[in-house]
Amino acid sequence: MLRLATAQDVAALDAFLAHHAESSMFLRSNLAAHGTDERDHRHGTRFYIWGEMQGVFGATVSGFLLVQAPNCPPEAFAAFAQILDQERALGMTGPDNQVVQALTALGLNTARYQLNHAEPLYRLDLAHLPAGRLPMRAPQPQDLELLVDWFSGYLVDTQQNTQDNVAQPARDRAQMAVDTQSIRLFLRGGQPVAMAAVNASVADYVQVGGVFVPQDQRQKGLGRRVTTALLQEARDDGAKTAILFANNPPAARAYEAIGFQKVGDFRVAILAKPTAVTPQPNPARMR
Numbered sequence: 312m313l314r315l316a317t318a319q320d321v322a323a324l325d326a327f328l329a330h331h332a333e334s335s336m337f338l339r340s341n342l343a344a345h346g347t348d349e350r351d352h353r354h355g356t357r358f359y360i361w362g363e364m365q366g367v368f369g370a371t372v373s374g375f376l377l378v379q380a381p382n383c384p385p386e387a388f389a390a391f392a393q394i395l396d397q398e399r400a401l402g403m404t405g406p407d408n409q410v411v412q413a414l415t416a417l418g419l420n421t422a423r424y425q426l427n428h429a430e431p432l433y434r435l436d437l438a439h440l441p442a443g444r445l446p447m448r449a450p451q452p453q454d455l456e457l458l459v460d461w462f463s464g465y466l467v468d469t470q471q472n473t474q475d476n477v478a479q480p481a482r483d484r485a486q487m488a489v490d491t492q493s494i495r496l497f498l499r500g501g502q503p504v505a506m507a508a509v510n511a512s513v514a515d516y517v518q519v520g521g522v523f524v525p526q527d528q529r530q531k532g533l534g535r536r537v538t539t540a541l542l543q544e545a546r547d548d549g550a551k552t553a554i555l556f557a558n559n560p561p562a563a564r565a566y567e568a569i570g571f572q573k574v575g576d577f578r579v580a581i582l583a584k585p586t587a588v589t590p591q592p593n594p595a596r597m598r
Contacts, residue, residue: 313368313390316347316358327364328379329514333434333554333574334406335379336518338369340511359394361387368413374401374585376417378409388416392590400588402426402581410578418589419582426470427580430556431563433571437546437553440570444547445540446498450489454496454503458485461506465523469558471581494521495544497537504528505537509545517545519555522562534565542569 316324324342328335341356349355353373360367366380368391376395380387391413400419403410407429414420450458462481466472472480488494488508496503505528510520519541524533542553556577557563 313359313361313387313394316360316367318347320358320360321347323364324358324360324367325513327367331379331381331406332516332552333432334577336511336513336516336554337404338367338377338379339513339516340518341369341371341377343513359391361390370395370398374399376400376403376413378403378405378413380409380413381406385412385416388413389590392416392418392588395588396590397587399585400582401585402579404577404579407576407578410580414580416591418591419580419586422586423583425472425581425583427578429576429578430558431573432556432575432577433554433563433566434574435542435553435566435569435571437542437551440539440542440546444543445536446501447495447537447540447544448498449492450494450496452489455485455489457503458488458494458506461485461523461525462488464525465521468523495537495541497533497540499533505533507537507541509541512545512550515549515551517542517550517553519553522555532565534562535568538566539569 321342325339328339341354342358345352345355347358350372353371355372356369358367358369361380361383366383366387368380369377395417400417403414459482462484463477466477466481467474494506494508497505505524506521507519508521509517511518519538522534522538524537545553555566555571557566
């Protein structure tokens with residue numbers, strides 16, 4: 312049976328997700344920041360529990376779906392699809408095989424995607440980082456136009472947007488970065504040359520996202536250095552473990568050079584447009 316989680320489930324939910332910490336960062340950070348009942352913030356999440364906490368499914372206010380259901384039968388995925396029947400989804404993230412199974416149950420496996428692939432999932436014990444701090448700072452208002460250009464490149468590089476429709480999303484991201492101080496800029500000669508961010512954090516874990524080096528600065532080791540600088544700050548603020556997933560082989564090599572070790576595969580599926588969930592028959596029941 313799949314049921315909607317309540318505030319009374321928060322501790323048990325987090326304990327379950329903590330056993331799968333590397334692939335549950337979005338679920339755990341949303342739970343920590345917004346609990347089970349937030350319905351206004353875009354990251355507010357409805358959490359659904361299968362059985363006696365054998366699996367967890369999530370649906371955010373903005374329309375992103377999440378899963379951590381390693382031991383769940385097909386009936387659990389079918390039940391999640393029935394609950395979301397005709398709701399519009401923007402995409403889904405989670406352990407590779409689980410997302411593939413969920414998208415099939417949701418009737419989204421044949422939809423058109425902007426991005427839909429598995430990325431290697433990495434983990435690093437921050438005690439292994441070099442001591443000291445590399446030069447880095449938060450964005451300032453005068454960085455806005457530079458960040459618009461960088462976010463345009465980042466969104467196209469990661470296949471989240473095409474060149475034709477990237478201008479407004481890039482400006483929105485850049486403005487948010489300046490307003491919330493949510494990214495960090497790596498400096499060389501006092502000037503920004505790369506960026507990175509923590510896109511999820513909970514307990515003593517942080518997840519790295521948004522690593523970007525502009526084209527004219529690539530092949531200089533800046534991806535590795537901006538990530539190291541970001542994690543040195545996180546370590547000094549109390550984080551002990553870092554998680555990330557690599558969008559491409561050069562990024563994976565840069566992370567491995569820092570000391571990240573692969574621990575799995577994480578699927579990122581972003582639909583080309585909001586698409587209604589259409590539950591599919593459960594094959595197990597048709598036999």
